[in-house]
Amino acid sequence: MTEEAFAELLRANGARVFIVGGWVRDALRHVRPHDKDYMVSGIAEADFQQLFPAAQKVGHGFPVYLVSIDGSLSEVAFARKEKKEGRGYRGFRVSYDPSVTVEEDLYRRDTTMNSMALELPGKQLIDPYHGAQDVADKVIRAVSHHFTEDPVRALRAARQAAEFGFSITEETIRYMNACRAELQHEPQERIVAELRRALQSPRPSVFFRALEQADILAVTFPELSLLIGKTQPPEYHPEGDAWQHTMQVVDRAAERTPNIAARFAALVHDIGKGTTPKEMEPHHYGHELRGLEQLASWNRRVTLPKDWLRAGRFLIEQHMRAPLLERPGKIAALLLLVDKQRPVLSLADFNAVIEADHQSLPDYLVHGEALLAAMHGVSGKDAPSGLAGRAVGQWLAERQTAVLVKALAAVRARA
Structure with a gap:
C-alpha cells in the first residue's frame, strides 16, 4: 500500500x-x-x-x-x-x-x-x-513539565545535543535535574542504550557535560563523576583536571575511529584517577590498577557490553606504557597483544585512543601493521626440529623480535 x-x-x-x-x-x-x-x-x-x-x-x-x-x-x-x-x-x-x-x-x-x-x-x-x-x-527545549515524567528523557536530551550539535535551554536543564531521583531506579539497559548512542555522536563529551550541568552525572555514571576535581600535573595536563582530560580524549578518539568499543575505552582509560587518594594528587601512581577496579565496579552495577569491557580493560592496562616502550622484545610483545584484540579492537583503534591521550604516536605504532606482517612471517612451524613445548615459544619470540628489529630499522632509515 x-x-x-x-x-x-x-x-x-x-x-x-x-x-x-x-x-x-x-x-x-x-x-x-x-x-x-x-x-x-x-x-x-x-x-x-x-x-x-x-x-x-x-x-x-x-x-x-x-x-x-x-x-x-x-x-x-x-x-x-x-x-x-x-x-x-x-x-x-x-x-x-x-x-x-x-x-x-x-x-x-x-x-x-x-x-x-x-x-x-x-x-x-x-x-x-x-x-x-x-x-x-539549534535549541533543545522541553515542551512542558511532562518532560520529567520519563526520567530517561534527561539522557535523551543530552544525547541529542551531542548528536546534533544543539544547545539545551536552562529551563530544560532544570527539568533534567528534576529527573535525578527517578533515574536511580531506571532499568540500566535504557541508560546503556543512551550511552551507546552518545558514544556514536561526533562529540560525545557534549552528552556527559550536559549531564554534569544538570547535576545528574553522579547518579547515571558515578565512576566518571569522580574524575571531576581530580588535579593533574599542569605541565602535562594544561587542560585541567582528570575530568577535562577525559572529555578531550573521548572527543579526539571519536574524530579518529567510529568503533564504539574504542570510544568507550577512551572514556574509561583514566577512570582510576577518580579514586586516587587526595594526598597523592596531582600524581596518580597506580591508577591503571584502580581503573580496572572501577571498571569492574561499573560492570557489577550495570552489565556492560563484552566488547566494551574488553577494549576498556586493555586500554586501561596499556595506555601509559605504550608510548614509552623502547626495548624490542617489549614492543614486539605489545604489538602481538594488540593484534589479538581483533575484531573488538584493531591496531588502528588502539592507535586512535593512544594518540587521543598523548597527542602523538611512537613510530612502532605508526608502522605497526607492517611490523606485524613481518613478524607473522615467522611461525612455530619454522622452529628447529629438536625444540618442543616452551622452547618453541621462546624461539618464536626471539625470532619475531629479531624480525621486528630489522623491519623497524628499515622504517626508521626511510624516515
Missing part, C-alpha cells in the same frame, strides 16, 4: 493521519530521515483493525500497529494522552480514544523538536510548540 492510499483510506473514514517524530525533525534539519512513524486520530482501534486486517499489533502499554506502507513495515500509533501514576517510564495511564487531538498527543512528548507532525496527504506542518524555530536555532 502506498502512503497516499493509506492516508486516503483513513481520511475517507473520518480519521486524520500524520507523520510524527524524528522523521519530521530530521527533514527540517535537512538530513536524511530514517524510520517514518505515523499517528492517527479520530478513529477507534476496532475500526482501524477492520480497515487494516493484516496489520500486526505490537506494544504493551498502548497499541501500535505495523502496516506495510511504501514497501516497508511502519509503526502506526493512535493519538494519545498520558497521566503519570507510577514510577519510571512504565508508570503511565494512557488514553487513546478518538477524541484525543493531535495537539494533545504532541504536548505529552519530550522536546519541541520532537513535537511536530506533518498531516497527510499534503504534509502540512503541525507545530503548536514552535519546534521548527528551535530546530532552526
Whole structure:
C-alpha cells in the first residue's frame, strides 16, 4: 500500500493521519530521515483493525500497529494522552480514544523538536510548540513539565545535543535535574542504550557535560563523576583536571575511529584517577590498577557490553606504557597483544585512543601493521626440529623480535 492510499483510506473514514517524530525533525534539519512513524486520530482501534486486517499489533502499554506502507513495515500509533501514576517510564495511564487531538498527543512528548507532525496527504506542518524555530536555532527545549515524567528523557536530551550539535535551554536543564531521583531506579539497559548512542555522536563529551550541568552525572555514571576535581600535573595536563582530560580524549578518539568499543575505552582509560587518594594528587601512581577496579565496579552495577569491557580493560592496562616502550622484545610483545584484540579492537583503534591521550604516536605504532606482517612471517612451524613445548615459544619470540628489529630499522632509515 502506498502512503497516499493509506492516508486516503483513513481520511475517507473520518480519521486524520500524520507523520510524527524524528522523521519530521530530521527533514527540517535537512538530513536524511530514517524510520517514518505515523499517528492517527479520530478513529477507534476496532475500526482501524477492520480497515487494516493484516496489520500486526505490537506494544504493551498502548497499541501500535505495523502496516506495510511504501514497501516497508511502519509503526502506526493512535493519538494519545498520558497521566503519570507510577514510577519510571512504565508508570503511565494512557488514553487513546478518538477524541484525543493531535495537539494533545504532541504536548505529552519530550522536546519541541520532537513535537511536530506533518498531516497527510499534503504534509502540512503541525507545530503548536514552535519546534521548527528551535530546530532552526539549534535549541533543545522541553515542551512542558511532562518532560520529567520519563526520567530517561534527561539522557535523551543530552544525547541529542551531542548528536546534533544543539544547545539545551536552562529551563530544560532544570527539568533534567528534576529527573535525578527517578533515574536511580531506571532499568540500566535504557541508560546503556543512551550511552551507546552518545558514544556514536561526533562529540560525545557534549552528552556527559550536559549531564554534569544538570547535576545528574553522579547518579547515571558515578565512576566518571569522580574524575571531576581530580588535579593533574599542569605541565602535562594544561587542560585541567582528570575530568577535562577525559572529555578531550573521548572527543579526539571519536574524530579518529567510529568503533564504539574504542570510544568507550577512551572514556574509561583514566577512570582510576577518580579514586586516587587526595594526598597523592596531582600524581596518580597506580591508577591503571584502580581503573580496572572501577571498571569492574561499573560492570557489577550495570552489565556492560563484552566488547566494551574488553577494549576498556586493555586500554586501561596499556595506555601509559605504550608510548614509552623502547626495548624490542617489549614492543614486539605489545604489538602481538594488540593484534589479538581483533575484531573488538584493531591496531588502528588502539592507535586512535593512544594518540587521543598523548597527542602523538611512537613510530612502532605508526608502522605497526607492517611490523606485524613481518613478524607473522615467522611461525612455530619454522622452529628447529629438536625444540618442543616452551622452547618453541621462546624461539618464536626471539625470532619475531629479531624480525621486528630489522623491519623497524628499515622504517626508521626511510624516515
